[in-house]
Amino acid sequence: MLMAAMLLTACSKDSEVMAEPVENAGKTLVVYYSYTNNCHEIVTSLTSQIQADVMRIEPADKTQKYEANGYAIGTALLNAIKANPNDAASYPAIDPVSITDLSQYQNIIIVTPLWWSQMAAIMQTYLFNYGAQMAGKHVALIVSSHSSGISGVVSDAKRLVPDAVWMGDALWINASNHGNRASLIENWLPTLNFAEKQATMEKMFITIGSVTQSATLVNNAATQTLVERLKNGAVTVTLNSSGGFEIWGSLGFSLPTNNEQINAQPGDVILYSGSNICIFYGSNSWSYTRLGKIDGLSESELRTFLKAGESNITVTLSLSSGTTAINSVRSAATENGAYYSLNGQRVYNPSKGIYIKNGKKVIL
Ligand SMILES: Cc1cc2nc3c(=O)[nH]c(=O)nc-3n(C[C@H](O)[C@H](O)[C@H](O)COP(=O)(O)O)c2cc1C
Known part of the structure; x- marks a missing residue:
C-alpha cells in the first residue's frame, strides 16, 4: 500500500526527482x-x-x-x-x-x-x-x-x-x-535484499549560476532543521573557495550539530561550526556534521560546478529543482543501462521509484 502510494506520488509529479521519504520504513x-x-x-x-x-x-x-x-x-x-x-x-x-x-x-x-x-x-x-x-x-x-x-x-x-x-x-x-x-x-x-522500502532519502538542490545539481541528504537533526527551513523558501548564500578543497561560508543561521572527525571527500556537503556550509571538491579531515553529498559528479566536474578557486560564489539551496535545467556539467549523452531521474539527472544508486533507463520509464 505504502509503496503504491509512493509510486503514485512520483508518477503525478514528473518534475520531482524523488518521492517524499517514507517514515519508519525499513530502518x-x-x-x-x-x-x-x-x-x-x-x-x-x-x-x-x-x-x-x-x-x-x-x-x-x-x-x-x-x-x-x-x-x-x-x-x-x-x-x-x-x-x-x-x-x-x-x-x-x-x-x-x-x-x-x-x-x-x-x-x-x-x-x-x-x-x-x-x-x-x-x-x-x-x-x-x-x-x-x-x-x-x-x-x-x-x-x-x-x-x-x-x-x-x-x-x-x-x-x-x-x-x-x-x-x-x-x-x-x-x-x-x-x-x-x-x-x-x-x-x-x-x-542486498534490503527489507522492503528502505526510506528514500531527501534531496536538496544546489544552484550555482545556471546549473543545478541534486544532493542526497543524510538524516540527522541538522538536515531535518535545514529541510524545515528550506520548506519556507530557498536560501542563498555567498561562499568562498578555501584551502584548495572546498567552497564555504556562513548559512546565516545555525543548525544542530553532531560533530565528529570526518574525512570529507569531493561532493560532501558539510556543516562546520554549526552555522557554516562547506561543499567539497577535494578532501579535508576535521570535526564536522555531515549534511549530504552531491549526486554523481566526478572531482573535476565538481570543481567546474562549484567554481573552485573563485570568491563570492552565489549558491542557492532549495528543495525543488525549479525550472532551471538540471546539470550541464556532465555530458548530455545518456549512458546505456544507466538510470536517470525524470529530470534527466543520472542516478548512481537508484532506490525505489521511477527512472529513465535506455530511454524508457522503469519502476524499481
Ligand atoms: C590485531 C590485528 C590483526 C590483524 N590481522 C590481519 C590479518 O591477519 N590480515 C590482514 O590482511 N590484515 C590484518 N590486520 C589489518 C586490518 O585488518 C586492517 O588494517 C583493517 O583495515 C583495519 O580496520 P580499522 O582501521 O577499521 O581498524 C590486522 C590488524 C590488527 C590490529
Whole structure:
C-alpha cells in the first residue's frame, strides 16, 4: 500500500526527482568497530549512500595497542574467544552501547576489521551480546582487511548471529581497494535484499549560476532543521573557495550539530561550526556534521560546478529543482543501462521509484 502510494506520488509529479521519504520504513542500523579508522571511513562512504542510524563500538580499555609485540594483544584476545566461544568472560569488555533495543531496525549492516583472519575481537563482543536480537533481521557484512581473505570473518558472523537473514555476500574491502570504497559500496548495495522500502532519502538542490545539481541528504537533526527551513523558501548564500578543497561560508543561521572527525571527500556537503556550509571538491579531515553529498559528479566536474578557486560564489539551496535545467556539467549523452531521474539527472544508486533507463520509464 505504502509503496503504491509512493509510486503514485512520483508518477503525478514528473518534475520531482524523488518521492517524499517514507517514515519508519525499513530502518537500517550500521554498527561498526574501527581501530585504525579504515572501517570508520567505510561507514562514512556507506552512510552517504543510504539512510541509516550509525553506532560505533568502543573497547572499554582504550589504552590497548593491539598491534604491539607482533600483534600479541590482538592475538591473545582472539585466542581467548576461540578457546571458549560460548563464555561471555572470553570476550574483551566494550563500552555500553547507545542503542540497546534493535527492535526498530529491519536491516543491520555490520562493518568490522579482520584480525588474524577472524573478526576483530571487539566486534565479536558486541555481536556476542546483541547478535540474538538480530534474529530474523536482514543483516549484511562489510569486512576491512589489509589483504587476507574474509571467509573466517564470515564464519564468525554466522556463529555470533546465527538466526540472521543474511543479505547477499559480504563485501571485502582491502588496503589496495580502500580508496575505491565508495564505488565498491555503490555496486554492492543493489545486491542486498534490503527489507522492503528502505526510506528514500531527501534531496536538496544546489544552484550555482545556471546549473543545478541534486544532493542526497543524510538524516540527522541538522538536515531535518535545514529541510524545515528550506520548506519556507530557498536560501542563498555567498561562499568562498578555501584551502584548495572546498567552497564555504556562513548559512546565516545555525543548525544542530553532531560533530565528529570526518574525512570529507569531493561532493560532501558539510556543516562546520554549526552555522557554516562547506561543499567539497577535494578532501579535508576535521570535526564536522555531515549534511549530504552531491549526486554523481566526478572531482573535476565538481570543481567546474562549484567554481573552485573563485570568491563570492552565489549558491542557492532549495528543495525543488525549479525550472532551471538540471546539470550541464556532465555530458548530455545518456549512458546505456544507466538510470536517470525524470529530470534527466543520472542516478548512481537508484532506490525505489521511477527512472529513465535506455530511454524508457522503469519502476524499481
Ligand atoms: C590485531 C590485528 C590483526 C590483524 N590481522 C590481519 C590479518 O591477519 N590480515 C590482514 O590482511 N590484515 C590484518 N590486520 C589489518 C586490518 O585488518 C586492517 O588494517 C583493517 O583495515 C583495519 O580496520 P580499522 O582501521 O577499521 O581498524 C590486522 C590488524 C590488527 C590490529
